[in-house]
Amino acid sequence: MNPSPKAIGIDIGGTKIAAATVNAHGTILARATLPTEAEQGFPRAVARLAQAVDRLLQQAGCAPSDLAGVGIGCAGPVDPAAGLINNPFTLAGWNRCDVVSPLRQRFGVPVWLENDADAAALGECWRGAAQGLDPVVMLTFGTGIGGGVIAGGEIYRGADGEHPELGHVPVDPAGPPCYCGTRGCLESLASGTAIGKAGQTAGLPDAPAVFAAATRGHDAARHIVERARHAAATAAWTLFHTFLPKRLVLGGGIMNQHFSLFATAIDAQLRHATQFTRSGVTVARAALGNDAGLVGAAALVFRRMATPVSQGPSAS
């Protein structure tokens, strides 16, 4: 085996694509960011991405023979088995787009594609807040709320390889309606969008303003934040009684700012739980920040290196 293998990790989001050369220790050696510009078409984005990868390999002094593979986390829905991005929702026009084949042909290495929430969870397990723990659930509180589950060292997949939709776990049937089709799911109560929208009815422009006003004792803002904390605690209860993670990792913009606020609510609720062993079970803030997806994408490459791989999974 190559003594110093490198991976390319790629994180494709609605507005930008981040890519990095990562070594087998999870250290980022070189990085690049490019605008996604999904509306300019998928082939053009792939061509720009391939050029960026060329530059990243050069910058990291990575010979072609050192490249072990390419891992991609992408805003879902994606089809990991087929290597397809099926996300016309936030990547305009990108439906049934094969991102794996062109990169595999260009670089002659295996290429893996996963949902970005799963890649982030894997990154936190490999080099972040959940090293050596299993199972692990990660929730990312941003504009929406996404999640990933790592169990038995693998990304948990449901029917037809689909990805858990942890933001849409029901919390309160009296809550607001959500595009997912129910009322009062976690995302409808605790996402940045939900908090911002609730704030607007109280004359507060956005989610940061709601948190700031709550700190100052603004009644409506405090109520909105309490509701979000309660939603997070209830969803955590659900996750600890279903997936039973050894650690629940909380990431995303809201948790970067307000982790303690939410973790104390979760801990207070879990303290009453009698039906699972709470000993050694913890809630932790994500450690890798915006790099979790990149590092996790690289982890897709290195975790497969124990078994010889000549082609990506989509070649089957």
Place this chain on the structure above:
Amino acid sequence: MNPSPKAIGIDIGGTKIAAATVNAHGTILARATLPTEAEQGFPRAVARLAQAVDRLLQQAGCAPSDLAGVGIGCAGPVDPAAGLINNPFTLAGWNRCDVVSPLRQRFGVPVWLENDADAAALGECWRGAAQGLDPVVMLTFGTGIGGGVIAGGEIYRGADGEHPELGHVPVDPAGPPCYCGTRGCLESLASGTAIGKAGQTAGLPDAPAVFAAATRGHDAARHIVERARHAAATAAWTLFHTFLPKRLVLGGGIMNQHFSLFATAIDAQLRHATQFTRSGVTVARAALGNDAGLVGAAALVFRRMATPVSQGPSAS
């Protein structure tokens, strides 16, 4: 490999122990039932169980060389890795009781122990309502509500090998308090105990009386049944957004009688779901009835026969 291997499947409950000789097709060849009599001590129960197994082997014409192994499903908590029953709650005095070693020594074959809800789920996957499907979630609605998850062909295990507690998924924060430590979990709203208790406040003696009165149009009874249906539908929503089963199997006394009532509520709610692919995803009534645990316990033996096993997992 033996051309006609047999397994002994054992289902240990609070009041009775069922045991059977089962062939590799999942057919029950001979069966026995004995009272658990947990309070008379664990060693005595094991001795009686071993004698019952002797008789079962004789009745099924099973030579010692035909016996491939013994599988046990037991009312939890159990520790499958250590082969220990840790259930002083419904099996008086049975704490840290090693059921695997004595049976392995007596019969000279591998012995496996699992939670009875997991064994039942495995039974339904092997020979019941979920054959060939994966992942599968089974919920059993009885006195309480238990569940098991089969994913990637294996029993899903959480932190420290623990077993999901699907009856304690939160449904409605305005619901009744539960011994699990929260309010309004599935079990607190839809178990036989919960329905019976709610019925008593309306002058109805037990859960069957509540269902019967609801059919006659009794207002309070209808309200209780509607609340239970809504709880089942909400919990199903949670399970389809977390474990994403290909099939949700509903078993237990309540579902034997009232499956359609609950399945229509679940289907009606899931019809609105936008965030997972509902195509090919189904809710089904358990097919094996009270034999699911027995058959699943035998499945523990046969599913391990593909790889050579000389000793049970607790020997490690």
